[in-house]
Amino acid sequence: MINKVVGSFDEALADVRSGAMIHFGGFANPHNTPNYLIAALARRGADRLTGVSTYAGHGEEVQRVLFERRNLEALHDGWDLGLMAELGRLGKLITSFPNGNSRELLYPFEHVLRRGEAEVEVLGQGSIAERIRCARAGIPAFYTPVGVGTFVAAGKEVREFDGVPHILETALRADFALIRAHRADRFGNLVYRGPRTFNQTMAGAAGVTVAEVDEVVPLGDLGPDEIHTPGVYVQRVVVRPSTPHDDWRTPA
């Protein structure tokens, strides 16, 4: 019998080792971020990680300020990649937003970069997204006009198609993909709510894809026309706690 539901976040990430490459799903919003998986990764203690993410993570303090500005209630369990930056666990980050957007608010990863404690590869979101999809889809490399003539083209092959220069980009496959979805069944089939961000993109683009979900429903409840990510792309599913935690150190 297939049952991809794992009893705890700690169990789901027990085999993550230092130096691993990790896809982090979500997009600059704790509500579509795999918060509890990130907390479990922090507890796991693996370091020198290579992360792939749209953005470098807000961290608790920046997130609080951003939520206040919008008159929204701050989350106590809104952990994102900023936590990994604060703990010094990132050896390298591949991202489109290494910095915060505002001049006065500093992402935790900005401090890491200033101290020279991690490498960063900055690339446009579309090229990152396509490189991740390539990993899911078995394509080692593709050409794109995006980035030609700019710093992202440095060291990359340039080739013309129909007279337009393009650069060669390669697949980005990770050891683990940590993603967030709304509902799952025991096959690992997923349904998302809202913009599906890198969550759907990264599912299947890693050796092990782990989905953090709001609930697991009986097999058959998710209909065939409705499933966004087939369970084939998902190895492990973990359900978020019914009562939010307020400290990432609390086992979950």
Next chain:
Amino acid sequence: MINKVVGSFDEALADVRSGAMIHFGGFANPHNTPNYLIAALARRGADRLTGVSTYAGHGEEVQRVLFERRNLEALHDGWDLGLMAELGRLGKLITSFPNGNSRELLYPFEHVLRRGEAEVEVLGQGSIAERIRCARAGIPAFYTPVGVGTFVAAGKEVREFDGVPHILETALRADFALIRAHRADRFGNLVYRGPRTFNQTMAGAAGVTVAEVDEVVPLGDLGPDEIHTPGVYVQRVVVRPSTPHDDWRTPA
């Protein structure tokens, strides 16, 4: 106001010219094939078309035999690419199945090929699907290990990634994509029922994507999590007649 719903199939294809390149959605099943768009294309009379399709079309006679074998009731309006082959409208076909699967049943396109009246480019379904997606996604070319060392590699660049040889495949963009979906709204948003085949793949991979649908529903009836193809990829929508026709020559 955006309204992509067009009053008739003939109107939807009134600007198709001879020599055009056309994506034909569906997969060897008249129930997921844009039957009425194909009939309208036949009435339109454009010829020397380059078609892209998983298969070359059954045509009425083969389809009747296949349905009988499975004890299914034959359709009177199950027109597929076989009709275009019978009428001699195809100058070239890019497909994975130029022939029928059985030795005794002959697709209409097999007769065309035997008479030397059309060119054929045979390629695996996955490479065709990816080449079409590339057109939708703005990628001129990609590498794949599929086809290396076989007839499909003839004349294509070969390059190694991680010691494995790959061939370069290029995007397949058409002038028109004719696809079939279940429901649409006036923005052209689409929801499919069942396997989404090349229908979903081809939406957005042509200058004009035309969707043949069972019904058009009020804007807002298709929810944001439920829409399979955003209307951005669809230029025209036509509703199938409530009473099936039994002759492709009948205007619709």
Next chain:
Amino acid sequence: MSEQPELLDESVMAMVAARDLPDGAIVNLGLGLPLALSDYIPPDREVLFHSEQGIVGFGARVFDPAEVDPLLMNAGGEPVASAPGMSYMSHDESFAMIRGGHIDVTVLGALQVDARGNLANAQIPGKPAPGLGGGQDLATCAKQVLVVMRHLAPNGDPKIVERCDMVLTALGCVDRVVTDVGLFEIADGRVTLLEYAPGWTVEQIQAITGVELAVAEDVREIVLG
């Protein structure tokens, strides 16, 4: 500088940019000033706003916390309204849409724009690394690139220049620029003033611009609506 006429405020700049979006256009809104555009679409026009994380067809920004859907934000993380016909997708599909040329207009902020249409908006001064977001994809692949920005940098430097000297985001891509003093077109290596903010003269605008401006034959004061 003390005799300068008034600068357009941010909401007016957004209105100017929104004014020219055609009915039915697919429009991506970038970080900063462009985010306000979804608030200013006339009710008789349907414009589909796209956001990178996988939304097409969202509505105006939502300022009442009681009305907020925490999953539905624009690219800058501001809550926006749902609208009939809106759809969600993945990041890869969202960028297939961008890179496949399906976006009619991309509205971007900028640090510098030059006469060749080059765009620099990656390296915010003082930040440890350049940031691209989806801007490079959008600037390269959208049918029209519309920049909305202040005319001058915080340090007083002109942002429309002969040649960008900041980190480039994309080459030869900018078609139009809305600033707090006017509306400009960039084509064939030339920046042309199309409309000026109320009270401004061509000479006053030229004086704070880093490139010699051409002036449209029918140059006129900006009028909304």
Next chain:
Amino acid sequence: MSEQPELLDESVMAMVAARDLPDGAIVNLGLGLPLALSDYIPPDREVLFHSEQGIVGFGARVFDPAEVDPLLMNAGGEPVASAPGMSYMSHDESFAMIRGGHIDVTVLGALQVDARGNLANAQIPGKPAPGLGGGQDLATCAKQVLVVMRHLAPNGDPKIVERCDMVLTALGCVDRVVTDVGLFEIADGRVTLLEYAPGWTVEQIQAITGVELAVAEDVREIVLG
């Protein structure tokens, strides 16, 4: 040939192939004999059957017209049953799944298979052009390639050969072969007989095979279940 033992019939060949599919496997079924496999999965095992047009997780074939969902067919156009946990997708996603290495076992028909694991199933004799379907993608990218075919061609030629002389579908890909006389493994340039059909001897099988067979130490008669 008249003294030959009985050949396995098609349903038994399918049962032999189905017998070894592990619980939880993702399995694509190709045209011809492989299509029958979804009828023979023991109830204590969950195998997810994949089909090119965008299905994963379908069930057994449906022969009662009253139960047919006309949209739900296997790759050969035969109606199949829905099963809990099944999902639909597009052709591009379906092949992303195949080409990304997510299919555990692909079960394919063949015209010829050789000792290097080369597969020929594209050019059906008498047809005007080769046909590939999804077979080339599957043979190249699936984790395991299992061929199910008759041991001899209609004209009596062996189909397991030293070297394919028909149009190749994919190189060095075939791992196992089920025929109507036995089960074979292909590895390191060698074809090994693992199991033989009831009544058959190694010599009789060798006599109708186009390559010298190795014989597994524990070679045994095929037993189902």
